[in-house]
Amino acid sequence: MRQSEDFVYWLDDALYLNITNRCSNNCYFCFKHYWSGIAGFKLKLSSEPSVEQIIEDLKKHIFRRRWRETVFCGFGEPTARLDCLLEVAKWINEHFPFLSIRLDTNGHAFLLNPKRDVIGELKDSGVRAVSVSINGHDEETYNKICRPVFTNAYRSAIEFVKSARDASLDVEITAVMIPEIDISRIQDLASRLKVKFRARDYIPCFY
Numbered sequence: 001m002r003q004s005e006d007f008v009y010w011l012d013d014a015l016y017l018n019i020t021n022r023c024s025n026n027c028y029f030c031f032k033h034y035w036s037g038i039a040g041f042k043l044k045l046s047s048e049p050s051v052e053q054i055i056e057d058l059k060k061h062i063f064r065r066r067w068r069e070t071v072f073c074g075f076g077e078p079t080a081r082l083d084c085l086l087e088v089a090k091w092i093n094e095h096f097p098f099l100s101i102r103l104d105t106n107g108h109a110f111l112l113n114p115k116r117d118v119i120g121e122l123k124d125s126g127v128r129a130v131s132v133s134i135n136g137h138d139e140e141t142y143n144k145i146c147r148p149v150f151t152n153a154y155r156s157a158i159e160f161v162k163s164a165r166d167a168s169l170d171v172e173i174t175a176v177m178i179p180e181i182d183i184s185r186i187q188d189l190a191s192r193l194k195v196k197f198r199a200r201d202y203i204p205c206f207y
């Protein structure tokens, strides 16, 4: 029987890590406003798991099948717990070096972790890919949809994309297909920044 709150969960052949429910955005469409989890997993956390708890949970599930990748993505922004993210990623990389590690992020890591070399630390921990959600075709739309706590969140997310790209991480911009967003303009942005783009069906929170 699974525990009542899930730090580790899976969808198809990807293993996901739900390390926090904190987020510096408050997207109006966010799944956590409406549901306590997804696919039978409970992602609403009464408290944040420790690194040790996450690793114990990983040990239980990592041999369940041949996972395509591990992904930091849950009901919150993983870089709000950067040290936890880095430690767990290091553990995965050390014990399962052939398993790729991706970070799904709102791109606010520079604002959440000032004065740190976030990109360098992510790379050193073994994170190889980042999917950055830019849910707005310009700053005004972004602020209306995502309602960030930071005033310069949109610009900082774009800086995060550029820095990750320059550090040779595998970068993609994602955006959910909701009526307020002109997807083609975000696609153009990704093209100008020379990173990949992926439009996502409206499955809130999974950006």
Ligand code: SF4
Binding pocket: 023, 024, 025, 026, 027, 029, 030, 031, 032, 074, 075, 076, 077, 106, 133, 146, 204, 205, 206, 207
């Ligand atoms: S959709 Fe993602 S970025 Fe937006 S509030 Fe939810 S967890 Fe944060």
